[in-house]
Amino acid sequence: MRITNSEFIISAVKPEQYPVDNRVEFAFVGRSNVGKSSLINTITNRKKLVKVSGTPGKTRLVNFFLINDEFYFVDLPGYGYAKVSKTEQAKWGKMMEMYLLNREPLKKIVLLVDGRHKPTEDDIMMYEWVKHYGGNVLVIATKEDKLKRNEIKKSEKRIRETLGMPDDEKLIFFSSLKKVGIDALLNELEKEL
Numbered sequence: 001m002r003i004t005n006s007e008f009i010i011s012a013v014k015p016e017q018y019p020v021d022n023r024v025e026f027a028f029v030g031r032s033n034v035g036k037s038s039l040i041n042t043i044t045n046r047k048k049l050v051k052v053s054g055t056p057g058k059t060r061l062v063n064f065f066l067i068n069d070e071f072y073f074v075d076l077p078g079y080g081y082a083k084v085s086k087t088e089q090a091k092w093g094k095m096m097e098m099y100l101l102n103r104e105p106l107k108k109i110v111l112l113v114d115g116r117h118k119p120t121e122d123d124i125m126m127y128e129w130v131k132h133y134g135g136n137v138l139v140i141a142t143k144e145d146k147l148k149r150n151e152i153k154k155s156e157k158r159i160r161e162t163l164g165m166p167d168d169e170k171l172i173f174f175s176s177l178k179k180v181g182i183d184a185l186l187n188e189l190e191k192e193l
């Protein structure tokens with residue numbers, strides 16, 4: 001699959017604002033700063049489709065992007081950002097649940113974890129939560145460019161063990177900087193179309 005067209009549709013605060021055309025959706029979740037927005041820019045080959053920032057917590061709403069006029073990418077706010085207040089965290093949880101639960105067009109949840117580190121408690125919780133609700137999850141390890149070749153194998157083992165991933169489940173290493181993993185990811189998504 002090649003992405004030839006991508007268009008921002010809406011930053012939704014509440015479910016009534018979600019698209020109603022029943023096109024397939026792919027959601028991107030993960031820790032704040034893990035590289036969700038950058039990944040979307042990279043695979044759509046757009047520099048500024050999604051706002052990226054060194055400051056965690058840049059993405060606050062549920063953002064829909066229409067891709068190839070065929071399906072949506074949904075960029076979700078990151079979790080695990082310590083400076084966010086309890087009230088904000090509760091709001092985040094509610095917004096995520098409202099979207100992730102009962103979202104019929106949602107075909108795959110792409111969970112991004114930082115390839116340089118062991119998945120956090122929040123990552124484990126998110127992975128288990130998706131599995132628990134019968135969701136279809138694809139794990140991506142980001143910032144591959146920060147790893148030496150021999151570190152990638154170690155990182156893969158650590159991520160698989162920590163999340164408790166079955167051996168036959170795909171884990172894709174990705175780098176927005178070096179444009180690594182784009183085809184592997186798009187191939188996985190294409191299977192759902």
Ligand code: GTP
Nearest residue numbers: 032033034035036037038053057058059078176177
């Ligand atoms: P929130 O919106 O806060 O949840 O963050 P996010 O997951 O959308 O992360 P974002 O894409 O905004 O990137 C966060 C930081 O990581 C930025 O400084 C990016 O430049 C950097 N970054 C993203 N992808 C990569 C990558 O592949 N390699 C490297 N080295 N840095 C990256």
Ligand code: MG
Nearest residue numbers: 036037058059
């Ligand atoms: Mg973001």
